[in-house]
Amino acid sequence: MPLYHPVRSTRTISDINVTPMVDITLVLLIIFMVTASFVSDAGIKVRLPKASSTEASGAAAMKITLGPKGEIYLMKEKLNNESLRSALVRAVRGNPGLRVMIAADRGIPYGTVVGVIDIAKKAGVTRVGLATER
Numbered sequence: 001m002p003l004y005h006p007v008r009s010t011r012t013i014s015d016i017n018v019t020p021m022v023d024i025t026l027v028l029l030i031i032f033m034v035t036a037s038f039v040s041d042a043g044i045k046v047r048l049p050k051a052s053s054t055e056a057s058g059a060a061a062m063k064i065t066l067g068p069k070g071e072i073y074l075m076k077e078k079l080n081n082e083s084l085r086s087a088l089v090r091a092v093r094g095n096p097g098l099r100v101m102i103a104a105d106r107g108i109p110y111g112t113v114v115g116v117i118d119i120a121k122k123a124g125v126t127r128v129g130l131a132t133e134r
Contacts, residue, residue, distance in 0.1 A: 061099035061129065062091060064120070068105040070112055081119060088123035096124075103131035 064084070065073040072079050074087055092098050100120050104113045113130075120128050 061101040061127075062088075063131075064100060064102045064116060066102065066104035066108050066112060066116060068107055070108060072116065081115070084116070085119050085123050088120055088125055092124035097127070098125055099127040099129065100125045101129045101131055 063075055065076075067073065072081070072084055074084055079087065088098075088100070102113065102116060102120075104116075117128055
């Protein structure tokens with residue numbers, strides 16, 4: 001009886017095992033999501049007005065901050081009224097459904113806040129929110 005020798009395959013294995021790559025990608029994604037939540041709100045410090053009911057902002061929004069002396073910041077960059085309008089026009093052109101969140105210090109006059117809302121509306125922003133503390 002002849003000895004049985006299995007036929008050896010000369011085919012090379014050219015498949016890539018993607019499981020470790022997916023694991024590393026998911027871990028990096030989680031790390032970026034956690035750190036982004038800490039970094040996103042570390043901006044200009046203002047004393048927000050208090051409200052008994054607030055709405056959580058689900059979608060991402062551009063943040064306009066009005067400092068205690070009336071200075072205007074768009075995403076931590078100090079701007080004047082005209083540069084704010086042009087920056088918002090560019091942003092709306094890229095994203096027509098853009099949301100803008102205005103965080104105004106509680107000592108800012110009402111007219112200043114309305115002026116910033118007016119600039120946003122003239123720039124084409126249709127969704128404007130006001131940040132408050134609970």
